[in-house]
Amino acid sequence: DIVMTQSPDSLAVSLGERATINCKSSQSVLYNSNNKNYLAWYQQKPGQPPKLLIYWASTRESGVPDRFSGSGSGTDFTLTISSLQAEDVAVYYCQQYYSTLALTFGGGTKVEIK
C-alpha cells in the first residue's frame, strides 16, 4: 500500500492568516504517461462527511473558494488556505488514487483558530 503521512497533526492559525498542511506519500503518485499527480484533498467538519476540495493535486473542485490551493508533485504535497476563515475549522485529509489496489488516506490534520 502507498502510505500517506500528513503533518502537522493539528495547527492553530489566526483568522486571516495562512494555514499550510503537508502530505507525503511513501512512493510517487505522479503518473508519467499523463503527467498527473493522483492526489486529492478533502475537508471534514464535525458531524459531516468529507467534502472534496482539490483533485489532481491542484485542481479545485467546483464551488470551492479560491483561498484553498493545492501544490506539489511526486511524493510531497501541500494544501494551503491563504486567509483562514472561521468556517474553515475542520479536519483535512489527503488521498492517493495512484494505486487502485488500495486507495489510501492520510491521517488527517485538524485546523483550529488561534
Add this chain to the structure above:
Amino acid sequence: QVQLQESGPGLVKPSETLSLTCAVSGYSISSGYYWGWIRQPPGKGLEWIGSIYDSGSTYYNPSLKSRVTISVDTSKNQFSLKLSSVTAADTAVYHCARNNILTGYPLYFDYWGQGTLVTVSS
C-alpha cells in the same frame, strides 16, 4: 444533484455480518462511475473499503478483502456492502460515495453520503 443515503442496522453482534445499502438519487448508477464504501472509526481517520463499477467489477482494500462483498443493483439504483465476521474493531461510521473515474479506474470521491454509525457489540 447526486445524493447518496446509507441504510442498515446500527448494531451488529460480533462474528455476524454487517450489511448496508446505499441508495443513489439524482444520478443513474449505470452511467459509468465507480461507487465506493469508506469507513471512519469514531474520532479516527478514513479507511477505504472497496469500490464497484456498474458492471459489477470491484476493487477491495487488501486488508479487508477476505471479509468484504460489494454488489450493485442497477434496477434499484443502489449498491450494497457486506462485511463478515465483524469484531469491535469494525465499529465505525460507514460512508458511501461516488468514485470519479479515468480510463476505467476509480479515483477520488466527489459525492458522499452522510454516513451511518455501525456499532459491533453483543
